[in-house]
Amino acid sequence: MPSVTQDFRFALRLWRQRPGFTAVALLSLALGIGANTSIFSLMDALMLRSLPVKHPEQLMLFGSGRTSGVMDDFPQRSSELYSEPFLKTVREKNDVFSGIAALESMPENVHARFAGANAELEPMHIRLVSGNYFALLGVGPALGRVLAESDDQKPGGNPVIVMSYRFWQRRFSKDAGVLGRAITFNGTALTVIGVAAREFSGTVVEESPDFWIPLSMQAQVQPWLGDPRGTLTQSMWLTGRLKPGVNPRTAQANANVVYQQWMHQVAGASPSAEQIENMKKARIELHPAANGISGLRWQFSDPLKILMVLVGAVLLIACVNIANLLLAQATGRQREIAVRLALGASRRRLTSQFLAESLMLSLLGGALGVLIAWWGGQLLLTLVQAGPDPLPIQVGPNARVLLFTFGLSLVTGVLFGLAPALRMTHLDLAPSLREGKGTARSQTRSRLGQLLVAGQVALALFLMIGAGLFVRTLQKLEQTGPGFDAARVVLLNLDSDASNFKGPAVEKMHRQLEERLRGLPGVQAASFSSSSNFNEGRWVVRLWPEGVQLLAANGKPADGNQVGSEYLRALGMPVVMGRGFGPQDTPQSPAALVVNETLARALYPGVSPIGRHVAMEGDKRPDLEIVGVVKDAKNQSLRDKPRGMFFIDLEQGKIPDTFSDLVVRVSGKPEALISQIRAVIHAVDPNLAVWDVMTLSEAVDRSLGQEKLLAKLASFFGALALLLASVGLYGVMAYSVARRTNEIGIRMALGAQPSAVLGMVLRESVLVVGLGLMAGIPAALACGRYVSSQLFGLAPNDPATIASASAVLLAVALVASFLPARRAAMLDPLAALREE
Secondary structure, eight states: OOOHHHHHHHHHHHHHOOOHHHHHHHHHHHHHHHHHHHHHHHHHHIIOOOOOOGGGGGGEEESOOOOOOOOOOOOOOOESOOHHHHHHHHHHHOSSEEEEEEEESSEEEEEEEEESTOOOOOOEEEEEOOOOOOHHTTTOOOEEEEOGGGGGGSTTTOOOOEHHHHHHHHHHHTOOOGTTTEETTTTEEEEEEEEEEETOOOSSSTOOSSSEEEEEGHHHHHHGGOOOTTTOOEEEEEEEOOOOOOHHHHHHHHHHHHHHHHHHHHHHHSSOOOHHHHHHOOEEEEEEOOOOOOOOHHHHHHHHHHHHHHHHOOOOOHHHHHHHHHHHHHHHHHHHHHHHHHHHHHHHHHHHHHHHHHHHHHHHHHHHHHHHHHHHHHOOOOOOOSSSOOOOOOOOOOHHHHHHHHHHHHHHHHHHHHHHHHHHHOOHHHHHOOHHHHHHHHHHHHHHHHHHHHHHEEEEEHHHHHHHHHHHHHHHHHHOOOOOOOOOEEEEEGGGGGGSTTTTHHHHHHHHHHHHHSSSSSSSEEEEEEEOTTOOOOOOOEETTTTOOOGGGGEEEEEEEEEEHHHHHHHHOOOEEOOOOOOOOOTTTOEEEEEHHHHHHHTTTOOOOTOOOOTTOOOSSSEEEEEEOOOOOOOOTTTTOOOOOOEEGGTSSOOOOOOEEEEESSSOOHHHHHHHHHHHHHHOOTTTTEEEEHHHHHHHTTTTHHHHHHHHHHHHHHHHHHHHHHHHHHHHHHHHHTTTTHHHHHHHHOOOOOOHHHHHHHHHHHHHHHHHHHHHHHHHHHHHOOOOOOOOSSSSHHHHHHHHHHHHHHHHHHHHHHHHHHHHHOOOOOHHHOOO
């Protein structure tokens, strides 16, 4: 122990003697370790952190939690969401789960008010859950009680609600008098029966509900969803708790048996050919639910893994830089080390001193890296959030993150400290004691340093090619466009449930609001819709062309939307054939349908679809007339391939809905009219609450969150790697010139021109860079297949990207080498010859 203390004290004395080296080394390490810790802390929050529930390792999720909502006419071959009838079936027939709870997959943002004379509408976030949700998770109350099985028995008969601890603290300052308070949702009063435990914020990682409501109240709280107990209403995530001794493989086999039995029951006595095929392939994928459900996990798990590799490469480059610096410093101490070895010092003792210096550097760099990671984690969280509201995720140093940082610091310390330690403790004593400056050993050290720099160049090129691919992917997506004119369009989400208008009066209110908005100066078009592009999920149904049997196999799946007469104009979707909606489309006229080009080709290939008819699910005959065809457009992502889409006129009331999305096209800057649009809405109904307000361009931009994260961070890490590699090359070449001062002086004394000396040093640099390029390009090509799913419009071996990255790296390397080369060319031969 005393020797270890001495080693650290000796290392501190060396640091004070070399402040420049110490500052560069600490900064390099802090950036590398901090970047790694930042990425890992976000991975920990999204992928590794367990739910604060009882024995989370026993929880299994039916499906992966990847989808946010599915509506179809028959259960999928591999399902993600499930219906209430299936929940009842699997509860009754399974023998591997001690309990199964349900969570409605479609969260609801609502405006509600607490009981009271002067109560104001407040925005709230709710989740519908089964009565056994809290019991299955093992979550108790902080106040009152949580939901029980008895609260989820009679449809509409259990108007109770459980409040989250966070909402209780924020809204009521933890007042125990909140129990028994009534909250009105969509005209239904629900009574607060309890507050959930402080640490519990639900089972969806990126959200924190304000309230949990029994599924039995779905018809009152979410009337737009339709019959919540229908066989085909697949809208619930199911979570089961394994019985003691049951492994996941056994549970999955049991769940699949139950699932196939249920599918046969749904299909009935005469299943279609498609249903039979689906039943043969029917399966349930069970996934561990200890870490909760997360859409962000699925969206960003691959990008985060890619970024983890990139920042690991940056840290490796930093380690190589420091190893080179330590080798240079150690070479200067060659005679000192030789003398100590000659006097009896053991090689183990000297190695311990070298490692003590490197470990102290790495641990202090790790401590600085934690500070950088605290800021970097918050920045990453901002980059991954899709909307304006902050994500309720804690990203920062915890026990696991600090352990990761500590382990990373130790590994890096050994990594860059071992090479100089082994090199300098295996000296040939006699030559080292005779040499004044270690010239003989300097050539060996120089070759080792050049090989290390070549490795740096290879890693930097690898990072730069990756950054180039991600930046070009983002550019190509932005150039692709959504297929409609997103400029100067405002999107507003209205909460009609809280308004004074109910039933049929809601549609009249919408028409009144549209008319008033169209009268505003600068408003070109205004219209309601059941959903908006790049703002909500899909409503998927099947359509049948006339002349075919209404069988599932003959239907064409398409994304549907019910819209006002000016919706297509407001969105900027050009009509390429026929017409859009107009005054002639009334409740008394034939039902009109507008389809996009992809759906038109699918329904009526090779012929004009105008004037032809189609049937929709639930229809007995084709009674929808196609009156127009619009250009194909993207719905949710710029990566989308063309999908069939159709539009139904709101006036004709084909689909009952609340039509909460308002689209307004303006002639000037959208931001300038938002306040006037809000004023018109409140003038029509003061209780008509407004949720999200954004421009359509912002909505499209939000859909590129994953691509922007990769492009921005990969570019930053690529630039950092380029800087570190150029610094490493400069250091090696400067050291080489310094050690060869005598040789260069002799060359110049014998007649060598400065230009020849300059060329000699630059050729040496180009050789080092060339070796790096020769190693880096194959490495980038070999890893290309792992990032191909993140690219768009280009291949991983894109020649332009590889050539550009190589050219930039070579140019920067030449600039970094020019300064020591110029210094060598300007040497005074007489002064150089006097050097020992």
